[in-house]
Amino acid sequence: MQTMETRQAAEAATAPGREEDERLMRLALDLGRRGLGRAWPNPAVGAVIVKDGVILGRGWTQPGGRPHAEAEALRRAGKAARGATLYVTLEPCAHHGKTPPCAEALVKAGIARVVSALEDPNPQVAGRGHATLRAHGIAVEVGLLADAARHMHVGHVLRVTERRPHVLLKLAVSADGKAGRPGRRPAAISGEQARARVFQLRAQSDAILVGIGTVLADHPQLTCRLPGMLACSPVRVVLDAGLRAPLATPVIATAREIPTWFFASRAASQLAGEILEQRGCRVFRVDAQADGRLDLGQVLRVLAEEGITRLMVEGGPRVAASFAAADLVDELVLLRSQRAMGEGIAPLEGLPLEALVARMTMAERESLGADSLERYRRC
Secondary structure (H helix, E strand, O other): OOOHHHHHHHHHHHOOOHHHHHHHHHHHHHHHHOOOOOOOOOOOOEEEEEEOOEEEEEEEOOHHHOOOHHHHHHHHHHHHHOOOEEEEOOOOOOOOOOOOOHHHHHHHHOOOEEEEOOOOOOOOOOOHHHHHHHHOOOEEEEOOOHHHHHHHOHHHHHHHHOOOOEEEEEEEEOOOOOOEEHHHEOOOOOOHHHHHHHHHHHHOOOEEEEEHHHHHHHOOOOOOOOOOOHHHOOEEEEEOOOOOOOOOOHHHHOOOOOOEEEEEEOOOOHHHHHHHHHOOOEEEEEOEOOOOOEOHHHHHHHHHHOOOOEEEEOOOHHHHHHHHHOOOOOEEEEEEOOOOOOOOEOOOOOOOHHHHHOOEEEEEEEEEOOEEEEEEEEO
Protein backbone atom coordinates (compact mmCIF):
# COMPACT_ATOMS: atom_id res chain seq x y z
CA MET A 1 0.00 0.00 0.00
CA GLN A 2 1.40 3.39 -0.97
CA THR A 3 1.84 5.80 1.92
CA MET A 4 1.25 9.53 1.66
CA GLU A 5 5.01 10.13 1.85
CA THR A 6 5.82 7.77 -1.04
CA ARG A 7 2.96 9.23 -3.09
CA GLN A 8 4.25 12.77 -2.57
CA ALA A 9 7.79 11.64 -3.47
CA ALA A 10 6.51 10.03 -6.65
CA GLU A 11 4.59 13.16 -7.59
CA ALA A 12 7.67 15.30 -6.95
CA ALA A 13 9.75 13.01 -9.12
CA THR A 14 7.35 13.31 -12.05
CA ALA A 15 6.60 17.03 -11.65
CA PRO A 16 8.26 19.35 -14.20
CA GLY A 17 11.62 20.75 -13.10
CA ARG A 18 12.33 24.39 -12.49
CA GLU A 19 13.75 24.87 -15.97
CA GLU A 20 10.62 23.42 -17.56
CA ASP A 21 8.40 25.52 -15.30
CA GLU A 22 10.22 28.67 -16.41
CA ARG A 23 9.98 27.72 -20.07
CA LEU A 24 6.24 27.24 -19.83
CA MET A 25 5.74 30.43 -17.82
CA ARG A 26 7.66 32.36 -20.48
CA LEU A 27 5.30 30.88 -23.04
CA ALA A 28 2.37 32.10 -20.93
CA LEU A 29 3.95 35.59 -20.80
CA ASP A 30 4.40 35.59 -24.58
CA LEU A 31 0.75 34.60 -25.03
CA GLY A 32 -0.39 37.31 -22.65
CA ARG A 33 1.38 39.98 -24.71
CA ARG A 34 -1.01 39.21 -27.55
CA GLY A 35 -3.70 40.97 -25.54
CA LEU A 36 -1.74 44.14 -24.79
CA GLY A 37 -3.68 47.14 -26.02
CA ARG A 38 -6.83 45.08 -26.63
CA ALA A 39 -7.74 43.44 -23.32
CA TRP A 40 -8.47 46.59 -21.30
CA PRO A 41 -10.06 47.17 -18.86
CA ASN A 42 -8.81 43.72 -17.84
CA PRO A 43 -5.13 42.74 -17.61
CA ALA A 44 -3.61 40.92 -20.59
CA VAL A 45 -3.09 37.49 -19.02
CA GLY A 46 -1.54 34.42 -20.63
CA ALA A 47 -2.22 30.79 -19.66
CA VAL A 48 -0.91 27.36 -20.64
CA ILE A 49 -2.29 23.95 -19.61
CA VAL A 50 0.21 21.07 -19.66
CA LYS A 51 0.12 17.38 -18.74
CA ASP A 52 2.88 14.80 -19.16
CA GLY A 53 4.94 17.30 -21.12
CA VAL A 54 2.19 17.94 -23.66
CA ILE A 55 0.59 21.36 -24.08
CA LEU A 56 -3.17 20.78 -24.04
CA GLY A 57 -4.46 24.32 -24.16
CA ARG A 58 -3.23 27.88 -24.55
CA GLY A 59 -5.11 31.08 -23.89
CA TRP A 60 -4.82 34.84 -23.57
CA THR A 61 -7.29 37.52 -22.55
CA GLN A 62 -9.53 38.28 -25.50
CA PRO A 63 -10.40 41.76 -26.86
CA GLY A 64 -12.50 43.72 -24.40
CA GLY A 65 -11.24 41.60 -21.51
CA ARG A 66 -13.33 38.45 -22.01
CA PRO A 67 -13.10 35.52 -22.16
CA HIS A 68 -10.25 35.37 -19.66
CA ALA A 69 -7.02 33.56 -20.51
CA GLU A 70 -7.76 30.63 -18.18
CA ALA A 71 -11.19 30.09 -19.70
CA GLU A 72 -9.68 30.09 -23.20
CA ALA A 73 -7.03 27.57 -22.22
CA LEU A 74 -9.62 25.33 -20.53
CA ARG A 75 -11.87 25.49 -23.60
CA ARG A 76 -9.04 24.29 -25.81
CA ALA A 77 -7.88 21.59 -23.40
CA GLY A 78 -11.37 20.19 -22.83
CA LYS A 79 -11.68 17.10 -20.64
CA ALA A 80 -7.94 16.43 -20.97
CA ALA A 81 -7.34 19.26 -18.47
CA ARG A 82 -8.14 16.92 -15.55
CA GLY A 83 -4.94 16.26 -13.61
CA ALA A 84 -2.97 18.86 -15.61
CA THR A 85 -0.88 21.89 -14.58
CA LEU A 86 -1.86 25.46 -15.39
CA TYR A 87 0.78 28.15 -15.89
CA VAL A 88 -0.76 31.60 -15.60
CA THR A 89 0.77 35.09 -15.48
CA LEU A 90 -1.66 36.50 -12.90
CA GLU A 91 -3.76 35.04 -10.10
CA PRO A 92 -7.04 33.54 -11.39
CA CYS A 93 -10.04 35.66 -10.46
CA ALA A 94 -12.30 34.55 -7.64
CA HIS A 95 -15.18 37.02 -7.85
CA HIS A 96 -18.40 36.88 -9.82
CA GLY A 97 -18.53 39.52 -12.55
CA LYS A 98 -19.79 39.29 -16.10
CA THR A 99 -18.32 35.78 -16.19
CA PRO A 100 -17.97 33.08 -13.50
CA PRO A 101 -14.71 33.05 -11.48
CA CYS A 102 -11.77 31.39 -13.20
CA ALA A 103 -10.74 29.77 -9.91
CA GLU A 104 -14.04 27.87 -9.80
CA ALA A 105 -13.68 26.85 -13.46
CA LEU A 106 -10.23 25.42 -12.73
CA VAL A 107 -11.57 23.43 -9.80
CA LYS A 108 -14.44 22.10 -11.89
CA ALA A 109 -12.06 21.12 -14.71
CA GLY A 110 -9.94 19.06 -12.32
CA ILE A 111 -6.70 21.02 -12.66
CA ALA A 112 -4.19 19.48 -10.24
CA ARG A 113 -1.49 22.18 -10.04
CA VAL A 114 -1.38 25.91 -10.68
CA VAL A 115 1.85 27.85 -11.18
CA SER A 116 0.98 31.53 -10.90
CA ALA A 117 3.47 34.32 -11.55
CA LEU A 118 1.83 37.05 -9.52
CA GLU A 119 -0.87 37.70 -6.94
CA ASP A 120 -3.52 40.07 -8.28
CA PRO A 121 -3.57 43.38 -6.30
CA ASN A 122 -7.21 43.90 -7.25
CA PRO A 123 -9.06 43.98 -3.90
CA GLN A 124 -11.74 41.71 -5.41
CA VAL A 125 -9.07 39.03 -5.88
CA ALA A 126 -5.96 39.74 -3.75
CA GLY A 127 -5.16 36.13 -2.82
CA ARG A 128 -8.72 34.81 -2.88
CA GLY A 129 -8.18 33.01 -6.17
CA HIS A 130 -5.15 31.14 -4.86
CA ALA A 131 -6.96 30.41 -1.58
CA THR A 132 -9.94 28.94 -3.45
CA LEU A 133 -7.66 26.63 -5.40
CA ARG A 134 -5.81 25.46 -2.30
CA ALA A 135 -9.08 24.89 -0.45
CA HIS A 136 -10.01 22.35 -3.13
CA GLY A 137 -6.74 20.48 -2.93
CA ILE A 138 -4.99 22.09 -5.90
CA ALA A 139 -1.25 22.61 -5.47
CA VAL A 140 -0.49 26.32 -5.92
CA GLU A 141 2.93 27.91 -6.46
CA VAL A 142 3.22 31.69 -6.67
CA GLY A 143 6.11 33.92 -7.77
CA LEU A 144 7.72 32.25 -10.78
CA LEU A 145 9.08 35.00 -13.10
CA ALA A 146 7.24 37.53 -10.95
CA ASP A 147 9.34 40.49 -12.13
CA ALA A 148 8.55 39.80 -15.79
CA ALA A 149 4.87 39.35 -14.97
CA ARG A 150 4.81 42.51 -12.88
CA HIS A 151 6.22 44.52 -15.78
CA MET A 152 3.69 43.06 -18.21
CA HIS A 153 0.80 43.75 -15.81
CA VAL A 154 2.14 47.08 -14.56
CA GLY A 155 -0.75 49.00 -16.11
CA HIS A 156 -3.29 46.83 -14.29
CA VAL A 157 -1.31 47.11 -11.05
CA LEU A 158 -1.13 50.93 -11.23
CA ARG A 159 -4.78 51.22 -12.15
CA VAL A 160 -5.95 49.33 -9.06
CA THR A 161 -3.32 50.65 -6.64
CA GLU A 162 -2.81 54.27 -7.75
CA ARG A 163 -5.95 54.89 -9.84
CA ARG A 164 -3.96 55.78 -12.96
CA PRO A 165 -2.60 53.99 -16.05
CA HIS A 166 1.02 53.19 -16.74
CA VAL A 167 2.55 56.07 -18.73
CA LEU A 168 5.03 55.44 -21.55
CA LEU A 169 6.56 58.58 -23.04
CA LYS A 170 7.92 58.30 -26.59
CA LEU A 171 10.45 60.87 -27.77
CA ALA A 172 12.41 61.11 -31.01
CA VAL A 173 15.55 63.28 -31.06
CA SER A 174 18.14 64.16 -33.67
CA ALA A 175 21.86 63.58 -33.16
CA ASP A 176 22.14 67.12 -31.78
CA GLY A 177 19.20 66.70 -29.41
CA LYS A 178 16.42 68.43 -31.34
CA ALA A 179 12.81 67.24 -31.63
CA GLY A 180 11.43 69.67 -34.22
CA ARG A 181 12.05 72.67 -36.43
CA PRO A 182 11.99 76.26 -35.12
CA GLY A 183 8.48 77.59 -34.68
CA ARG A 184 7.31 74.12 -33.64
CA ARG A 185 7.31 72.94 -37.23
CA PRO A 186 7.34 69.14 -37.47
CA ALA A 187 10.36 67.28 -38.81
CA ALA A 188 10.92 63.70 -39.93
CA ILE A 189 13.56 62.57 -37.43
CA SER A 190 13.35 58.77 -37.46
CA GLY A 191 13.60 56.31 -40.33
CA GLU A 192 11.16 53.69 -41.57
CA GLN A 193 12.16 50.95 -39.12
CA ALA A 194 11.78 53.30 -36.16
CA ARG A 195 8.35 54.43 -37.38
CA ALA A 196 7.27 50.79 -37.69
CA ARG A 197 8.33 50.21 -34.09
CA VAL A 198 6.29 53.22 -32.97
CA PHE A 199 3.23 51.68 -34.62
CA GLN A 200 3.93 48.46 -32.71
CA LEU A 201 4.11 50.42 -29.46
CA ARG A 202 0.78 52.04 -30.29
CA ALA A 203 -0.78 48.64 -30.91
CA GLN A 204 0.33 47.51 -27.43
CA SER A 205 -1.15 50.60 -25.76
CA ASP A 206 -4.73 51.12 -24.67
CA ALA A 207 -4.60 54.83 -25.48
CA ILE A 208 -2.29 57.38 -27.09
CA LEU A 209 -2.18 61.00 -25.88
CA VAL A 210 -1.16 64.25 -27.56
CA GLY A 211 -1.77 67.92 -26.92
CA ILE A 212 -3.73 70.34 -29.06
CA GLY A 213 -0.42 71.80 -30.29
CA THR A 214 0.48 68.52 -31.97
CA VAL A 215 -2.99 68.26 -33.51
CA LEU A 216 -2.73 71.77 -34.96
CA ALA A 217 0.86 71.45 -36.18
CA ASP A 218 1.01 67.86 -37.43
CA HIS A 219 -2.60 66.89 -38.23
CA PRO A 220 -1.75 63.36 -36.97
CA GLN A 221 -3.87 60.25 -37.46
CA LEU A 222 -2.50 58.55 -34.30
CA THR A 223 -3.28 55.10 -35.70
CA CYS A 224 -1.37 51.85 -36.14
CA ARG A 225 -0.46 52.02 -39.82
CA LEU A 226 1.08 48.58 -40.25
CA PRO A 227 -0.46 46.15 -42.76
CA GLY A 228 -3.58 44.59 -41.28
CA MET A 229 -3.22 46.35 -37.92
CA LEU A 230 -5.40 49.45 -38.26
CA ALA A 231 -7.97 47.76 -36.00
CA CYS A 232 -5.29 47.59 -33.28
CA SER A 233 -5.12 51.40 -33.09
CA PRO A 234 -5.49 52.68 -29.51
CA VAL A 235 -7.99 55.16 -28.15
CA ARG A 236 -6.85 58.64 -29.19
CA VAL A 237 -6.69 61.19 -26.37
CA VAL A 238 -6.29 64.91 -27.04
CA LEU A 239 -5.59 67.51 -24.34
CA ASP A 240 -7.46 70.55 -25.61
CA ALA A 241 -8.23 72.86 -22.71
CA GLY A 242 -10.17 75.36 -24.85
CA LEU A 243 -11.70 72.88 -27.32
CA ARG A 244 -10.18 74.67 -30.30
CA ALA A 245 -9.39 71.68 -32.52
CA PRO A 246 -10.66 72.23 -36.10
CA LEU A 247 -13.47 69.84 -37.02
CA ALA A 248 -11.64 68.84 -40.21
CA THR A 249 -8.62 67.51 -38.32
CA PRO A 250 -8.08 63.75 -38.93
CA VAL A 251 -8.70 62.63 -35.33
CA ILE A 252 -12.15 64.23 -35.41
CA ALA A 253 -12.99 63.26 -38.99
CA THR A 254 -12.41 59.57 -38.16
CA ALA A 255 -13.79 59.59 -34.61
CA ARG A 256 -16.61 57.16 -35.49
CA GLU A 257 -14.07 54.61 -36.72
CA ILE A 258 -11.43 54.99 -33.99
CA PRO A 259 -12.38 56.10 -30.46
CA THR A 260 -11.33 59.70 -29.86
CA TRP A 261 -11.50 61.37 -26.46
CA PHE A 262 -10.99 65.07 -25.76
CA PHE A 263 -10.06 66.52 -22.37
CA ALA A 264 -11.07 70.12 -21.82
CA SER A 265 -11.23 72.59 -18.97
CA ARG A 266 -14.53 73.02 -17.16
CA ALA A 267 -14.73 76.54 -18.59
CA ALA A 268 -14.44 75.48 -22.23
CA SER A 269 -17.39 76.10 -24.56
CA GLN A 270 -20.34 73.78 -23.95
CA LEU A 271 -21.39 74.18 -27.58
CA ALA A 272 -17.95 73.11 -28.84
CA GLY A 273 -18.15 70.03 -26.64
CA GLU A 274 -21.60 69.14 -27.95
CA ILE A 275 -20.42 69.48 -31.55
CA LEU A 276 -17.48 67.16 -30.89
CA GLU A 277 -19.81 64.60 -29.34
CA GLN A 278 -22.08 64.83 -32.38
CA ARG A 279 -19.03 63.98 -34.50
CA GLY A 280 -18.46 60.81 -32.45
CA CYS A 281 -15.92 62.06 -29.91
CA ARG A 282 -16.17 61.82 -26.15
CA VAL A 283 -15.48 64.96 -24.11
CA PHE A 284 -14.24 64.92 -20.50
CA ARG A 285 -13.82 68.00 -18.38
CA VAL A 286 -11.20 68.44 -15.68
CA ASP A 287 -9.73 71.31 -13.70
CA ALA A 288 -7.21 73.65 -15.26
CA GLN A 289 -4.17 74.94 -13.42
CA ALA A 290 -3.19 78.58 -13.02
CA ASP A 291 -1.21 78.48 -16.28
CA GLY A 292 -4.26 77.17 -18.16
CA ARG A 293 -2.92 73.64 -18.57
CA LEU A 294 -5.10 70.73 -17.60
CA ASP A 295 -4.55 68.87 -14.34
CA LEU A 296 -2.74 65.73 -15.54
CA GLY A 297 -3.49 63.87 -12.33
CA GLN A 298 -7.20 64.28 -12.99
CA VAL A 299 -6.76 63.30 -16.63
CA LEU A 300 -5.03 60.04 -15.65
CA ARG A 301 -7.64 59.32 -12.99
CA VAL A 302 -10.46 59.67 -15.51
CA LEU A 303 -8.63 57.45 -17.98
CA ALA A 304 -8.21 54.78 -15.30
CA GLU A 305 -11.91 55.02 -14.43
CA GLU A 306 -12.67 54.45 -18.12
CA GLY A 307 -10.57 51.28 -18.06
CA ILE A 308 -7.31 52.51 -19.61
CA THR A 309 -4.30 50.68 -18.17
CA ARG A 310 -1.49 51.56 -20.61
CA LEU A 311 -1.12 55.12 -21.92
CA MET A 312 1.39 56.14 -24.57
CA VAL A 313 2.24 59.84 -24.61
CA GLU A 314 3.37 61.16 -27.99
CA GLY A 315 2.70 64.82 -27.43
CA GLY A 316 5.07 67.65 -28.29
CA PRO A 317 7.67 69.26 -26.02
CA ARG A 318 5.08 70.97 -23.80
CA VAL A 319 3.01 67.90 -23.06
CA ALA A 320 6.10 65.71 -22.66
CA ALA A 321 7.67 68.20 -20.24
CA SER A 322 4.43 68.44 -18.27
CA PHE A 323 4.36 64.69 -17.67
CA ALA A 324 8.07 64.66 -16.81
CA ALA A 325 7.79 67.61 -14.41
CA ALA A 326 4.85 65.96 -12.65
CA ASP A 327 6.87 62.73 -12.24
CA LEU A 328 4.24 60.80 -14.18
CA VAL A 329 6.55 59.03 -16.64
CA ASP A 330 6.91 55.33 -15.82
CA GLU A 331 8.73 54.35 -18.99
CA LEU A 332 10.63 56.29 -21.65
CA VAL A 333 11.20 55.13 -25.22
CA LEU A 334 13.85 57.32 -26.78
CA LEU A 335 14.46 57.11 -30.53
CA ARG A 336 17.81 58.59 -31.46
CA SER A 337 18.68 59.58 -35.01
CA GLN A 338 22.24 59.79 -36.33
CA ARG A 339 21.33 62.87 -38.33
CA ALA A 340 21.81 66.34 -36.89
CA MET A 341 19.11 68.97 -37.34
CA GLY A 342 20.91 72.18 -36.50
CA GLU A 343 18.52 74.85 -35.33
CA GLY A 344 15.44 73.41 -33.65
CA ILE A 345 13.46 72.85 -30.46
CA ALA A 346 14.28 70.58 -27.53
CA PRO A 347 12.20 67.45 -26.79
CA LEU A 348 11.20 68.70 -23.32
CA GLU A 349 10.24 72.35 -23.07
CA GLY A 350 12.13 74.01 -20.22
CA LEU A 351 13.58 70.71 -18.97
CA PRO A 352 16.83 69.00 -19.99
CA LEU A 353 16.27 65.53 -21.40
CA GLU A 354 19.11 64.32 -19.18
CA ALA A 355 17.10 65.28 -16.09
CA LEU A 356 14.40 62.78 -17.04
CA VAL A 357 16.85 60.06 -18.12
CA ALA A 358 18.75 60.41 -14.83
CA ARG A 359 15.65 59.38 -12.90
CA MET A 360 15.35 56.15 -14.86
CA THR A 361 17.25 52.93 -15.59
CA MET A 362 18.02 51.74 -19.12
CA ALA A 363 16.24 48.44 -19.74
CA GLU A 364 17.28 47.80 -23.34
CA ARG A 365 18.87 49.27 -26.42
CA GLU A 366 18.51 48.16 -30.04
CA SER A 367 19.37 49.33 -33.52
CA LEU A 368 16.60 50.22 -35.95
CA GLY A 369 18.36 50.81 -39.23
CA ALA A 370 20.20 54.10 -38.95
CA ASP A 371 18.39 54.90 -35.69
CA SER A 372 18.54 53.42 -32.22
CA LEU A 373 15.90 52.78 -29.59
CA GLU A 374 16.61 53.16 -25.88
CA ARG A 375 14.05 52.03 -23.33
CA TYR A 376 14.21 53.39 -19.80
CA ARG A 377 12.10 52.46 -16.80
CA ARG A 378 11.41 54.22 -13.54
CA CYS A 379 14.07 53.39 -10.94
